[in-house]
Amino acid sequence: MRICLLVPSIYGMRGDVRSVVNxxxxxxxxxxVEILSVRRHRERPFFPVAPQVTLSWVIDALPGVRHLFPQGQMRTEVALWRRLRALRADVVIGTRPGLSVQVARHAPREIVRIAREWGRPPMPGPxxxxxxxxxxxxxxxxxxxxxxGLLLDGGADVSLIPDALPAGPWPRSRMDNRIVAAGGRxxxxxxxxxxxxxFAVVAGxxxxxxxxxxxxxxxERRLRGLVQELDLHNHVYFMGTTSDLTGEFAKASIVAVTSRAETSGTAVIEAxxxxVPVIGFDSPCGPGEFVTDGRSGVLVAEGDGEIEAYASALLALIGDERRRRALAAGALRAAAAHRASAVADRWEKLIVTTSRCV
Structure with a gap:
């Protein structure tokens, strides 16, 4: 079977890119399998891509590349339409609403056409x-x-398939380092x-x-300034970017998540x-999508006093090694649903079922 995954750019370090690569x-x-990137702006993808996966692109935006036609959004859309109309595949998967709309409009009807969604539906018109x-x-x-499902109201079938982790075996934390880790843009x-x-409260x-x-x-600049303001330069370290976040999380004993929304949750499931147990805020679109409070991590209520509550949750877990290890075991069990082999099997079953219906 020939499968094409259409992405805006495979060369970035976003969580949804990581999921597509996995x-x-x-x-x-x-x-x-082909990953078709609308744009290429680097020589190599940030995340390593399996050698058996074909990489291609619609627009080459590398510095120094000369183009026959002017740059611009219209040029990109026209080039994408042409590429989709000439696509030779059995399945094409759009990984952003704007791209999936183009797949629906321009990909040949004999191809199975699927939209992969992470966050909330954007403006509904198209x-x-x-x-x-x-x-x-x-x-x-x-x-x-x-x-x-509410937005489409029966206009298209909506299925649930979680994101895939990198192929195993995964590194595992020994839970003996006095390190709290956090990762993401x-x-x-x-x-x-x-x-x-x-963490200023924790460090004290x-x-x-x-x-x-x-x-x-x-x-980064603003956050570094905050670290200096709170006199945390001996406690908080900026480690830079890494394509192996799972390996870095395995060096920690707690992973902290303070985002207001976890669209893909890649960092959470890699932790x-x-x-490693995860501590996050119990926000409507937060890590509660992936973490079960008291089983695989800790969820803290947002609102008044949230900083103090989060610091208290960190200190409680820091001071209770037995609880940390119990939550770590629960985290491993929860992560099993995201094994690459299990996720790929669900995609294959969906594609086969859908193919019989078209």
Whole structure:
């Protein structure tokens, strides 16, 4: 079977990109898999792609590349339409609403056409109009499945398939390092300022513990300034970007999540796969999609006093090794549903079922 995964750019360090790379690598064990990137702006993808996966792109945006036609959004859309109309595949999976609309409009009808969704539905106009042409819509979380189902209102089938972890074996934490880790792009939605302020309370009572932040982004300068303001330069460390977040989480004993929304949750499930309990806020679109409070991690209520509550939750887990290890075992059990082989099997079954219906 020939499977094409259409992404805006496979060269970034987003969680949804990581999920696509993981899924493609597993599917390529049994199928011909292509990742089609709308744009290429780097020589190599940030995350390593399995050698049996074919990489291609619509627009080459590498510095120094000369183009016959002017740059611009219209040029990109026209090039994408042409590529989709000439696509030779059995299945094409759009991984962003804007791309899935183009798949519905321009991919040949004999191809199984699927939309992969992570977050909430955006502005509904084009989606309501064109998604009924698709053969399936696949959400990554139960909340997302419900929201897309309400928007489409029977106009397209919406299934639930979780994100895939990297192929195993996964590194496992020994739970003996006095390290709290956090990972993801340093952007405002991640709310790392909440984590740093909470860790200031932790450092005052448990100065033997350290916080490691993995990632990069536009918020880094402001966050570094906050670390200096709170005199945490000996307690909080900016570790830079890594393509092996699972391995880095395995060096920690707690993973902290303070984001206001976990769209893909890749960092959360990679932490659980490393056998590390997660502490996060119990926000409507937060890590509660992946973490069960008291079984695989700890969820803290948002609102008044949230920084102090989060710091208290960290200190409680730091001071209770037996509880940390029990939650770590629960995290490993929860991560099993995200094994690449199990996730790929669900995709294959969906594709086969959908193929029989078209």
């Amino acid at each position: 899924l493609a690598g597993e599917l390529a064990e049994r199928h011909d 989606i309501v109009k064109f998604y009924p042409r698709l053969d399936a819509v696949v959400a990554a979380t139960e909340r997302s499945r419900r929201e897309w 340093l952007v405002s939605a991640r709310a790392y300022d909440r984590l740093i302020r909470a 009572k448990r100065p033997d513990w350290r916080l490691r932040l993995y990632g990069g982004g536009p918020e 659980m796969a490393s056998g």
